[in-house]
Amino acid sequence: AQSVTQLGSHVSVSEGALVLLRCNYSSSVPPYLFWYVQYPNQGLQLLLKYTSAATLVKGINGFEAEFKKSETSFHLTKPSAHMSDAAEYFCAVSDAASGTYKYIFGTGTRLKVLA
């Protein structure tokens, strides 16, 4: 069965510092992977997705993620945090093994940006 683990339910960084949010997946087939962001009182918005093309994926708002098969990881990074990046971030894997491609979400990481 496919699964996603997000390490760290809360992460704090200073404004201007590197953002690193960790995601590890388990999948028996090549995965489709996604990062979503949820701002307060809003729905989820797609940041970026990996669908077996380039392993370094660039998304919106300066975020990017690198697919590393050997480490089964898909960590999200941003070189310089802004106050507006404060939100909750979710990693998800698409259930390709069953053929349904429904999402399996991680438990989320809440990012706090300190002034």
Next chain:
Amino acid sequence: DADVTQTPRNRITKTGKRIMLECSQTKGHDRMYWYRQDPGLGLRLIYYSFDVKDINKGEISDGYSVSRQAQAKFSLSLESAIPNQTALYFCATSAVLNEQFFGPGTRLTVL
């Protein structure tokens, strides 16, 4: 106008009441999903539908039912609400193999 809409946005109800949450989409997608979000648990899938005649249970379907009235409409019902169904509920849509698009959510409180 939003591509995925949910009504109501907020609802407070009492234990034992029947309640329906509605979702509509204008994206023309065949696939629709209902999730619930609880703090520290992420999003968990309740039901999903790949077309009007195809309804499937997700990981936490007990206590819920759904109806796919049309390609664009997917409703979630709680036949007899209980307090541990208090949560944030999201509807989502997708085309095959593509990302999911989420509605703004419904905050449900069961007293």
